[in-house]
Every structure is written in structure tokens, then in C-alpha cells.
Amino acid sequence: MTKNVENINEICKRYANALILSSEDRNELKIITQNFEHFNKVLRTSNDLSTYIKNPLINSQKKSLVLKKICKSFSYNQFFQGFIYVLTKHGKINLQEKILNEYKRIIDLKDGLTEIIVTTSEPLEKEVEKKLKTKLSDSLKLKIKLTKIIDKEIIGGIKIKIKSIMIDNSIKSKLTEFEI
Structure with missing residues (x-):
């Protein structure tokens, strides 16, 4: 910087x-x-x-x-x-x-919340969002704040960013892996 x-x-x-x-x-x-x-x-x-x-x-x-x-x-x-x-x-x-x-x-x-950024190509359904938040909160043992980003370029799938860790399970990243 x-x-x-x-x-x-x-x-x-x-x-x-x-x-x-x-x-x-x-x-x-x-x-x-x-x-x-x-x-x-x-x-x-x-x-x-x-x-x-x-x-x-x-x-x-x-x-x-x-x-x-x-x-x-x-x-x-x-x-x-x-x-x-x-x-x-x-x-x-x-x-x-x-x-x-x-x-x-x-x-x-101060409230002990950890921001988790979820990127999808389409908005998550409320039920899916709720399950995802619960699953992440339970498995990470953290109080979380979900920030949702819509990015059509990922084509499909999901990207999850937790602090400095990125989990990229998007179709775009899978297609990129197959490029020669």
C-alpha cells in the first residue's frame, strides 16, 4: 500500500x-x-x-x-x-x-462478529442463505456476518472468503483449471 x-x-x-x-x-x-x-x-x-x-x-x-x-x-x-x-x-x-x-x-x-463474504452468480434463496450461515457458524465456531456479492462472471457455484482464506468453488475457476 x-x-x-x-x-x-x-x-x-x-x-x-x-x-x-x-x-x-x-x-x-x-x-x-x-x-x-x-x-x-x-x-x-x-x-x-x-x-x-x-x-x-x-x-x-x-x-x-x-x-x-x-x-x-x-x-x-x-x-x-x-x-x-x-x-x-x-x-x-x-x-x-x-x-x-x-x-x-x-x-x-467489538460484537465478536466475523465477516464472511459469499460470492455467487445469482442471489441466494433465503433458505439456502440461512443454512449456509448456520453451517459456517457451527463449523467455524464463530458469530458471523454474511456479506453477499453477486458476480455473473463466476458463471455458477460459490466463492467464500473468511478473513484471508478464499474457498473458490466457482465454475469459472474450475474452467480455468482445465485451460492449457
């Missing part, structure tokens, strides 16, 4: 940790999490707003005014609004999605 990426990751980790610790101290972790996820969804679904927020030519005061109106219109928690203001003031609002991902990762760690 480059120094710049490492610095960005460290910055995101610091903001996420600060938000978690402060939210826990205030007993507002649940509402802050809901606000943060909703805020991220609002930015992702509004291209104009997202472009405006990420534009380096627009100063932080103007961005703060817009974001303050958005936060008030959705009745976000006062502390969360302050957090958004701090991110904006320090020019880090463009990192909010990465901070949210780090925030959720840290909370999962």
Missing part, C-alpha cells in the same frame, strides 16, 4: 473510533449508526449532492450550510450533526463512506 492510502485508512480509523467511543459514552450508538447509514445512503443516491460535497473548489463553510440543512431535514441526532460538521470543517467529508465502513467493522469486532 502507498503511504497516502495508509494515511487515509488511519484517518478513517481515528474518526470511526472517536465516533464510536463518544456514541457509547452517550448511549447513542444505535441512533448514531442509523443516522450515519442513512446519511451515506442519501449521499449515494443523490449524484448532485455527492458531486457538490466532493468538489474541492467549494469551501467547507458552504458545504457545512448545505449539510446542516440536510441533517435538520432528516432530524439527525445533534451529536451526529456535530460529527458531520467536524468532518466538513476538516475537509474529510469526502471520506465519510470509508469512515462508515471502518465504523461498522470496528463495531462488528
